[in-house]
Amino acid sequence: MKAIVSTLILSIFLVLGNSQKSYSQENKTQNYVVLTKKVAQLKPILLAAKALAEEDGANFGEFEIIVCGKEIGDLTDLEKLQPHLTEAEKIGATIVACGFSLKKFNVDNNKLSKEIKIVDNGILYNFQLQKKGYLSLEL
Amino acid sequence: MKKTIQIFLFLLSFSAISQQSSKQMDFMVLTSEINQLQPILLAADELASAGDFQIVFYGKDVAELLNTETEKFITWAEKSNVKLSVCQMSLDALQLNHNAIPKEIEVVDNAFLYALQLQKKGYKILNL
Numbered sequence: 009m010k011a012i013v014s015t016l017i018l019s020i021f022l023v024l025g026n027s028q029k030s031y032s033q034e035n036k037t038q039n040y041v042v043l044t045k046k047v048a049q050l051k052p053i054l055l056a057a058k059a060l061a062e063e064d065g066a067n068f069g070e071f072e073i074i075v076c077g078k079e080i081g082d083l084t085d086l087e088k089l090q091p092h093l094t095e096a097e098k099i100g101a102t103i104v105a106c107g108f109s110l111k112k113f114n115v116d117n118n119k120l121s122k123e124i125k126i127v128d129n130g131i132l133y134n135f136q137l138q139k140k141g142y143l144s145l146e147l
Numbered sequence: 148m149k150k151t152i153q154i155f156l157f158l159l160s161f162s163a164i165s166q167q168s169s170k171q172m173d174f175m176v177l178t179s180e181i182n183q184l185q186p187i188l189l190a191a192d193e194l195a196s197a198g199d200f201q202i203v204f205y206g207k208d209v210a211e212l213l214n215t216e217t218e219k220f221i222t223w224a225e226k227s228n229v230k231l232s233v234c235q236m237s238l239d240a241l242q243l244n245h246n247a248i249p250k251e252i253e254v255v256d257n258a259f260l261y262a263l264q265l266q267k268k269g270y271k272i273l274n275l
Contacts, residue, residue: 038267040263042259042263049259052236052257052258052259052260053259055236055257055260056257056259056260056263059257059260060260060263060264063264143263143266143267144266145177145259145262145263145266145272145274146274147259147274
């Protein structure tokens with residue numbers, strides 16, 4: 009009898025623990041990373057970021073947009089980029105440039121806006137963020 | 148009394164097991180190339196499970212959805228319970244009228260947003 013009662017108590021704890029776990033998962037901060045090769049895609053990506061920020065509310069964490077590839081030079085067109093940078097700042101999103109691509113396509117880092125973060129390798133950075141649990145989309 | 152507790156324990160363990168095994172797999176493929184529809188549908192048929200399978204089109208080639216060759220794939224998708232969608236922003240960029248898109252294909256506002264939202268729900272995502 010004693011054994012049954014203790015088993016019962018144990019299973020109740022297990023079930024409670026299980027439901028608590030799923031509860032905490034629902035409430036955790038949601039981070040995102042989007043890797044793109046086209047600067048023109050910044051607009052729909054930022055619109056997606058904005059919608060997710062509204063959807064997630066207080067749980068909205070980081071939203072990082074990594075730009076890599078041969079069109080990376082487009083990031084130096086400050087006039088075209090400014091509206092995106094302003095929008096990103098409003099949402100709390102970060103635009104990240106791949107250092108490897110900048111070097112390969114001879115783009116001067118100093119020509120980039122200061123708001124743009126530079127990482128050594130965009131692909132590596134994407135995987136590192138995914139390892140941390142970021143939801144990822146590669147375009 | 149003893150019997151009641153035993154039955155209760157049995158039911159409790161059963162519910163815990165069913166909670167684990169009912170975890171179904173959902174898939175979503177995001178693609179800008181309509182000609183990839185065939186291999187994607189073959190993959191969908193192969194994976195055929197209780198879960199969802201969705202294909203979302205975006206980009207400059209979405210106009211190809213209007214081709215008559217696409218019709219057979221739409222029928223195929225319907226048979227295989229695969230949901231097809233197209234990005235509204237792409238349609239707008241190409242100045243394509245929504246009404247021209249076959250009725251079986253749903254229009255979503257923003258393909259990238261849709262992909263991240265489904266990923267949040269636990270879908271496995273593949274972007275081609």
